[in-house]
Amino acid sequence: MDYKQLIIRGISYSQTQSGAYALLLEHEETNIKLPVVIGNFEAQSISLGLEKDIHPPRPLTHDLFTKFIVSANYQLVSVIIYQIVDGVFFSNINFKNSETQEELILDARTSDAVAMAVRFDAPIFTTQQVLNEAGILLELEEVAKEEQSFSETVATEDSLTSVSMEELQKLLEDAVKEEDFDTALEIQEEIKRRKKKID
Numbered sequence: 001m002d003y004k005q006l007i008i009r010g011i012s013y014s015q016t017q018s019g020a021y022a023l024l025l026e027h028e029e030t031n032i033k034l035p036v037v038i039g040n041f042e043a044q045s046i047s048l049g050l051e052k053d054i055h056p057p058r059p060l061t062h063d064l065f066t067k068f069i070v071s072a073n074y075q076l077v078s079v080i081i082y083q084i085v086d087g088v089f090f091s092n093i094n095f096k097n098s099e100t101q102e103e104l105i106l107d108a109r110t111s112d113a114v115a116m117a118v119r120f121d122a123p124i125f126t127t128q129q130v131l132n133e134a135g136i137l138l139e140l141e142e143v144a145k146e147e148q149s150f151s152e153t154v155a156t157e158d159s160l161t162s163v164s165m166e167e168l169q170k171l172l173e174d175a176v177k178e179e180d181f182d183t184a185l186e187i188q189e190e191i192k193r194r195k196k197k198i199d
Contacts, residue, residue, distance in 0.1 A: 003125035011043050032135035042111035047185055049118035054184055062115045073099050076120035079113040084134050160190040
């Protein structure tokens, strides 16, 4: 089958479901976006998986499963979002044993599949049918307007801008120790913004 590769465009608050988030996947060749409604824990886990330099003091469920997969000599090869039924996406996670080359396919919720894929830097694919049924075409300017910060801003952006880099690093360490990952991600974004200005 001719699968279409998707990239993660961002995570924003869901406009349609209270307390949920929208994971925005994009087919780069056509700019068609695939919005997937996910829960708070999965949104946090995907964001932490993307932010390679934030390490929680205790492993999250997806981190634990990642260690188990590696210990069993498997690699996550790809994720395929193969179907949508009544607004629910169905996905498979494809594994391969690095010693025996045995392949293993597991059914998974799309949010969990993506959270695992980012930890292995594995590609995410879908079918043309899923893109036709659930894809939306948004201009990049519209996406930028719609995307909101994943973190609930405990420390507002204005208050973070008045803090020194040394204090930001300390705040980041404290937030990670306390497992307040929403705040940690917000602080991490401010550090990145400042580093870009210096560069």
